[in-house]
Amino acid sequence: MTPSEQIFSRYPPPTGWRYRENHGSGAKRSNYNNGIDDVRDSETYYPCINGNINCNQYRGFNKVRVQVTDTPERPxxxxxxxxxxxxxxxxxxxxxxxxxxxxxxxxxxxxxxxxxxxxxxxxxxxxxxxxxxxxxxxxxxxxxxxxxxxxxxxxxxxxxxxxxDITYPPKNVAVIKLDGEKKIEEGEEVTLQCASDANPPANNYTWYRIKKKEELKEHGEEITVTINWENMRFSCSARNWLGNNDSSIIDLRLFFYAKVAHMGGKREFEEGEVLQLECHFSMSRQWPFQYSWYRNRIPLNNETQRTLRIYDVKESDSGNYSCKVYTSDGNFSSL
The missing domain is CATH 2.60.40.10 (Immunoglobulins)
Incomplete structure (x- = not known):
C-alpha cells in the first residue's frame, strides 16, 4: 500500500474508525472515514501518512477547517x-x-x-x-x-x-372576619369574607348560617351580618369551573368579651365604703354562666358570682379588676 493509500487525520485514529476500499477499472483506491470525539478547539485537518513516514511532506494535500463554537446547544x-x-x-x-x-x-x-x-x-x-x-x-x-x-x-x-400554570378547584376555603381579632358585641355588624386558593379564582360563593345549615341569599365573596346569639356561626362554599370546596365553621362567639362595670358609676371610693362591680356579658341571659374575678390578673378566691362586692374597702383593695365568663361554648374574658 502506497503512502497516499493510508490517509487519516492528523490525530491518531480513534476506536471505531472505518477503512473502506473501492475497486474499479484496474485502479485501487482506499478511503478512511474518521470521527474525532471531544473536539475542544478550532483546528485545520489534513491527510497524513502513518507514524512511519514524515507527515510534513503531505501538508500540500487538501485541508479542512473545523470551527468549534464555545457554547453548545441549550435544551x-x-x-x-x-x-x-x-x-x-x-x-x-x-x-x-x-x-x-x-x-x-x-x-x-x-x-x-x-x-x-x-x-x-x-x-x-x-x-x-x-x-x-x-x-x-x-x-x-x-x-x-x-x-x-x-x-x-x-x-x-x-x-x-x-x-x-396549573388549574385547580378552590383549596383552603375559610371564612375570615375582616376586622381581625377585634371584639364584638351583640347587635353589631360584622363583615365576613370567603377566602380560597384557586386557579382560576373562585367566582361563585354560597353562604350558610349554621343553625339548621340555612343557606343565605348572599352569593358574593363578602357578606355583612348583624350579630345576635342566634346568628353566630357561619360557613361558605367557593366554586370555579373545576369544582367547589367548603370552609370550616367560624364561631363568632369566640370574639365576644366580658366587661367590668362599676355599679352606681363610681370609680373612686373612700375607705370603709362598699365596692360593687358587675361582669357584663352581651349574650342571652338564658345560659347558666359561671364567673371568676381577678385583681391585677391575680385570681380572687371564692368570688364566682356575676357581681363582686367588697365591704369596708381598704387602700389595699386598689387595682385593676377583670372577670372571666365560663359557658358551654367557651370562656370569655375582660382581660
Whole structure:
C-alpha cells in the first residue's frame, strides 16, 4: 500500500474508525472515514501518512477547517398548552448535539414517571437527544419553575425553564372576619369574607348560617351580618369551573368579651365604703354562666358570682379588676 493509500487525520485514529476500499477499472483506491470525539478547539485537518513516514511532506494535500463554537446547544422544553391538577401530562426536553458517542445528560427538577429517552438522527451529523416524563400536576406546583438541564462532558451545564400554570378547584376555603381579632358585641355588624386558593379564582360563593345549615341569599365573596346569639356561626362554599370546596365553621362567639362595670358609676371610693362591680356579658341571659374575678390578673378566691362586692374597702383593695365568663361554648374574658 502506497503512502497516499493510508490517509487519516492528523490525530491518531480513534476506536471505531472505518477503512473502506473501492475497486474499479484496474485502479485501487482506499478511503478512511474518521470521527474525532471531544473536539475542544478550532483546528485545520489534513491527510497524513502513518507514524512511519514524515507527515510534513503531505501538508500540500487538501485541508479542512473545523470551527468549534464555545457554547453548545441549550435544551428545549415542550409542555402541553394547559395543565390541570391530577391529570397526567407528557413533558419533553430535547437538545441537539454532534457527539454520537457522548451525548449530553438531561436532568429534571420535578418528579416524573414512565421516563423515556431516545436519540434521533438529523441532517449533517446532528443528533437530537430527547427525554420525556409523565408529570402529574399538583396545585402546590402552580407558579413554580420546571427546569431541564443538559450536562455536557466538558462540564458545561445549560438549562431551559418554564413556569407551571396549573388549574385547580378552590383549596383552603375559610371564612375570615375582616376586622381581625377585634371584639364584638351583640347587635353589631360584622363583615365576613370567603377566602380560597384557586386557579382560576373562585367566582361563585354560597353562604350558610349554621343553625339548621340555612343557606343565605348572599352569593358574593363578602357578606355583612348583624350579630345576635342566634346568628353566630357561619360557613361558605367557593366554586370555579373545576369544582367547589367548603370552609370550616367560624364561631363568632369566640370574639365576644366580658366587661367590668362599676355599679352606681363610681370609680373612686373612700375607705370603709362598699365596692360593687358587675361582669357584663352581651349574650342571652338564658345560659347558666359561671364567673371568676381577678385583681391585677391575680385570681380572687371564692368570688364566682356575676357581681363582686367588697365591704369596708381598704387602700389595699386598689387595682385593676377583670372577670372571666365560663359557658358551654367557651370562656370569655375582660382581660
Amino acid at each position: 428545549v422544553l415542550t409542555l402541553p398548552p394547559s395543565l390541570t391538577e391530577g391529570t397526567p401530562a407528557r413533558i419533553t426536553c430535547s437538545v441537539q448535539h454532534t457527539c454520537a458517542h457522548n451525548p449530553p445528560v438531561l436532568q429534571w427538577n420535578k418528579v416524573g414517571f414512565n421516563r423515556t429517552e431516545r436519540s434521533e438522527e438529523l441532517e449533517g451529523g446532528v443528533r437530537r437527544f430527547v427525554s420525556e416524563i409523565e408529570y402529574i400536576p399538583t396545585y402546590q406546583d402552580d407558579g413554580s419553575p420546571i427546569v431541564c438541564e443538559s450536562n455536557y462532558r466538558t462540564g458545561q451545564v445549560l438549562e431551559d425553564t418554564a413556569t407551571l
